[in-house]
Amino acid sequence: MDLRFRDAVPTAEERDAVDALLGPPADGWRGGERDAAGLQHARGGHEARDRRDLLLPALHAVQDRLGWISEGALDYICRRLSVPPAEAYGVATFYALLSLRPAPPRAVHVCTDLACRAAGSGDLVAETTRRLGPAGAPVNGATWHESPCLGLCERAPAMFITEAGDSPSAVSAGPVNADEVVRAVRTGAGALEPEAPPAVSVPQAGSEDLVLLRNVGMVDPADLDAYRARGGYTALRRAFDLGPAGVLREINDSGLVGRGGAAFPTGRKWSATAAQPDHPHYLVCNADESEPGTFKDRVLMEGDPYALIESMTIAGYATGCHLGYLYIRGEYPRAEAALLNAMATARERGLLGDNVLGRGYAFDIELRRGAGAYICGEETAIFNSIEGERGEPRSKPPFPVERGLFGKPTVVNNVETLVNVLPIILRGGPAYAAIGTGTSTGTKLFCVSGSVAEPGVYEVPFGATLRELLELAGGVRENLRAVLLGGAAGAFVRPDELDVPLTFEDTRAAGTTLGSGVVLAIDDSTDLPGVLLRIAAFFRDESCGQCVPCRVGTVRQEEALVRLSAANRGAGANGHAAADIALLREVGQAMKDASICGLGQTAWNAVESAIDKLGTFQEGAS
Amino acid sequence: MTQSVDLGLPTRLVDVTIDGETVRVPEGATVLDACEAAGLDIPTLCYGDTLTPKNACRVCVVEVEGSRTLVPSCSRQAAEGMVVHTDSERARHSRKLVLELLGSSVDLSTTPRADEWMADYGADPDRFGPRAEPVQAGARDVLHTGHHGEPDGATAATVEQPPKVDNDLYVRDYGKCILCYKCVDACGEQWQNSFAIGVAGRGFDATISTEFAAPLTDSACVYCGNCVEVCPTGALSFKTEFDLREAGEWDESRQTETTTICAFCGVGCNVSLHVQDNEIVKVTSPHDNPVTHGNLCIKGRFGLTHVQVARKERRGREPRED
Structure with a gap:
């Protein structure tokens, strides 16, 4: 590729940060010193540019070292990977956690999303603004920002602190108060109490009934032997005995469907990929859990990382993959560390690598870290993000099972879906299918947060009612106003509907969705229009911008909600409420019908259900 | 001596029902092709006859039985x-909503057929409220991804901003940009392989941009103008056209279009010269040309107009204000 650079010069530190990831440059054609000998041979073509997938890791390397990505650094990355600078700039500016303007090394992200909002992040932000100045303003060596959901909803309000440097750090904290935010901004994460162990997020920890969460809090997540002592890796042995076709049969028999939100039958996805003649096949584990209110995958990865590694190995074996990508959101430093450790130790012990368990099957996993983009959890956007492109969803068809990552047949599964593979293989598909209801089989993880006594991840068999789940979390409060099921892309349930069984089919019939398992209880102290505004702002921020209905529709939705909220507070003319609601419906219908991907298609769900089911913004309601 | 002619694989034909009428199209044809075969006129914006469909604008959506959502007919x-x-x-x-959403956020005044479609679909872009004031030059190039200030609800946000005039050949007026990606595709691997521009930022704040929003003169741009050729809204235009429009003198009814052969080299690309008042004001190229598919290089695209402008300047007829 004949690329033109603007010749911005990287600093030694920037060059070093990139070289630490990519190794020293091979020659003057790829970022090294140009010399007379090197000019004898032109090097380029596919060899130079076939590692475009390292673009995001390289951007991370510079961001982690310096706290921002200068033009010199971007230029150097582009030379190393043969990426056009304009494209690399487009990729880097796609992500909220990457800065292309000078920024101090420390950044504190204060979550203002649904659960944290209900837990008082509004006051937290106001107080932080009073003491440190507005979000985004530098405060000696640091800045603070408001952030979308950090996935720490059971410990709301939460924050996430990144510190660039030679040994960069990233730390989550919650619940936090204004003193702690200010301390974190001024002196860093070191000044805070260490994060509580993963088990605090699982009130049921240790219970005999748990299937997916059975190890959380019961084993040291860094200890492979402890995992094996509790039956770890027996499922993989059994899978090898069954053979790929046998594994596919069990998965099909189990009735397992995807837990990421779309509820697609996993067996069908796996069988379709396994049958593709085109090779190689790829496995992608979607750990980009970013739906506001969702934190179950984080808890699984932090508390039982080997279970995911083992599940991915089985999935790869059944579908004919030799390489799996584990794409984890950038705001999950502890889960990432746990997984990196699990992968390294598994590799050492022959549980990953050229000859897994000595059974002649080669499989390995590459971990990729997201950088602050909800949309990258969409099943095709995740491919673009891994490939070093902007994380924009692709249009389907073709579906991932035909043409996915790098244009090859790909299985993409959510963390929770994959972890279900272990009990299926161990108990057999039919036995697994006996749990739950006829069409929603197995157990399900729910992320319970908001107005409950004991927020956390709960595991119940499909078919338990919403009321039973809330009872587990400490009981239904008298002032309960609504429950948001399924997250920002989900819908509200009224207090008189709590007996809805938590299955895919029953929630659908009730006009809501299980989505990613979010159960956010909202009481009458919460300002509901404010919740809806936050949801609208979230979608406006997280839309990739590709298609018009979503790109502009989310903006118009937020504007109309601002007007309605103002009218609701008596701060504006109320005469136009009906017109604004009609406008929302029309925009919402177009987003639902004509958007490319699920983000735009669901961006109006929660608002619609609040208007229709809760009567928000209607005459006499608030 | 007879020579064998490769006819390729036989093309199968598929039957599609469009609005009750059965149409037969070759396998691989798009729904849009089938609609055209049925004599229907489906609006398109981001679709380009020389580019891979991006299906970003969604103005060509149709309903396909059995599909949960609407389907972009172009792809x-x-x-x-x-x-x-x-x-x-x-x-x-x-x-209708796509037209309204675009019309309310983008200046569609130079988009061919926009007014006609708005009328056809009863679109009313003004119903989202009065348009917000255009932002200052460069303000949209430095937005914080994933963050935005809360709107006040009184005005409808737009992408309007002053045009970027940083070279003598063409102008980027991103207040007219619908983000169809066609210029990026034409500049990149689909045609020119210059990769001077990409999509930067995210969501409503996304823009077409060089790296770090550098001026074109400092970018990888080779001034082939192939981006201008595919731009569906006039966001990209010849400097000559831009200046005439600014002066209120652009008048297509006074223009002639003559397709001839570029004289700069031996390739023989077709150039279509748009002439107003005996001056070349714009150069396009026929998209059905089997060699160039509407693409030209800097010489064919801008060489003639540039010579003309330079000549004018020499004569001092119209001193430019630089």
Whole structure:
């Protein structure tokens, strides 16, 4: 590729940060010193540019070292990977956690999303603004920002602190108060109490009934032997005995469907990929859990990382993959560390690598870290993000099972879906299918947060009612106003509907969705229009911008909600409420019908259900 | 001596029902092709006859039976037995809303057929409220991804901003940009392989940009103008056209279009010269040319107009204000 650079010069530190990831440059054609000998041979073509997938890791390397990505650094990355600078700039500016303007090394992200909002992040932000100045303003060596959901909803309000440097750090904290935010901004994460162990997020920890969460809090997540002592890796042995076709049969028999939100039958996805003649096949584990209110995958990865590694190995074996990508959101430093450790130790012990368990099957996993983009959890956007492109969803068809990552047949599964593979293989598909209801089989993880006594991840068999789940979390409060099921892309349930069984089919019939398992209880102290505004702002921020209905529709939705909220507070003319609601419906219908991907298609769900089911913004309601 | 001619694989034909009428199209044709074969006029914006469909604008959506959502006709392949409704309430609603959403956020004043479509679909872009004031030059190039200030609800946000005039050949007026990606595709691997521009930022704040929003003169741009050729809204235009429009003198009714052969080299590309008052004001190229598909290089695209402008300047007839 004949690329033109603007010749911005990287600093030694920037060059070093990139070289630490990519190794020293091979020659003057790829970022090294140009010399007379090197000019004898032109090097380029596919060899130079076939590692475009390292673009995001390289951007991370510079961001982690310096706290921002200068033009010199971007230029150097582009030379190393043969990426056009304009494209690399487009990729880097796609992500909220990457800065292309000078920024101090420390950044504190204060979550203002649904659960944290209900837990008082509004006051937290106001107080932080009073003491440190507005979000985004530098405060000696640091800045603070408001952030979308950090996935720490059971410990709301939460924050996430990144510190660039030679040994960069990233730390989550919650619940936090204004003193702690200010301390974190001024002196860093070191000044805070260490994060509580993963088990605090699982009130049921240790219970005999748990299937997916059975190890959380019961084993040291860094200890492979402890995992094996509790039956770890027996499922993989059994899978090898069954053979790929046998594994596919069990998965099909189990009735397992995807837990990421779309509820697609996993067996069908796996069988379709396994049958593709085109090779190689790829496995992608979607750990980009970013739906506001969702934190179950984080808890699984932090508390039982080997279970995911083992599940991915089985999935790869059944579908004919030799390489799996584990794409984890950038705001999950502890889960990432746990997984990196699990992968390294598994590799050492022959549980990953050229000859897994000595059974002649080669499989390995590459971990990729997201950088602050909800949309990258969409099943095709995740491919673009891994490939070093902007994380924009692709249009389907073709579906991932035909043409996915790098244009090859790909299985993409959510963390929770994959972890279900272990009990299926161990108990057999039919036995697994006996749990739950006829069409929603197995157990399900729910992320319970908001107005409950004991927020956390709960595991119940499909078919338990919403009321039973809330009872587990400490009981239904008298002032309960609504429950948001399924997250920002989900819908509200009224207090008189709590007996809805938590299955895919029953929630659908009730006009809501299980989505990613979010159960956010909202009481009458919460300002509901404010919740809806936050949801609208979230979608406006997280839309990739590709298609018009979503790109502009989310903006118009937020504007109309601002007007309605103002009218609701008596701060504006109320005469136009009906017109604004009609406008929302029309925009919402177009987003639902004509958007490319699920983000735009669901961006109006929660608002619609609040208007229709809760009567928000209607005459006499608030 | 006879020579064998490769006829390729025989093309199968598929039958598609469009608004009740059965149309037969070759396998691999799109729904849009089938609609055209049925004599229907489906609006398109981001679709380019020389580019891979991006299906970003969604103005061409149609209803396909069995599909949960509407389908972009420009990119979906026609399949045997497909039943398509182009004029259903649902399809018309989304098309109307796409036109309204674009019309309310982008300056469509130079978009061919925009007014006609707005009227056809009863679109009223003003119903989202008065337009917000255009932002200052460069303000949209430095927005914080994933963050935005809360709107006040009184005005409808737009992408309007002053045009970027940083070279003598063409102007980037991103207040007219609908983010169709066609210029990026034409500049990149689909045609020119210059990669001078990309899409930067995210969501409503996304823009077409060089790296770090550098001026074009400092970018990888080779001034082939192939981006201008594919731009559907006039966001990219010849400097000559831009200046005439600014002066209120652009008048297509006074223009002639003459397709001839570029004289700069031996390739023989077709150039279509748009002439107003005996001056070349714009150069396009026929998209059906089997060699160039509407693409030119700097010489064919801008060489003639540039010579003319330089000549004018020498004569001092119209001193430029630089």
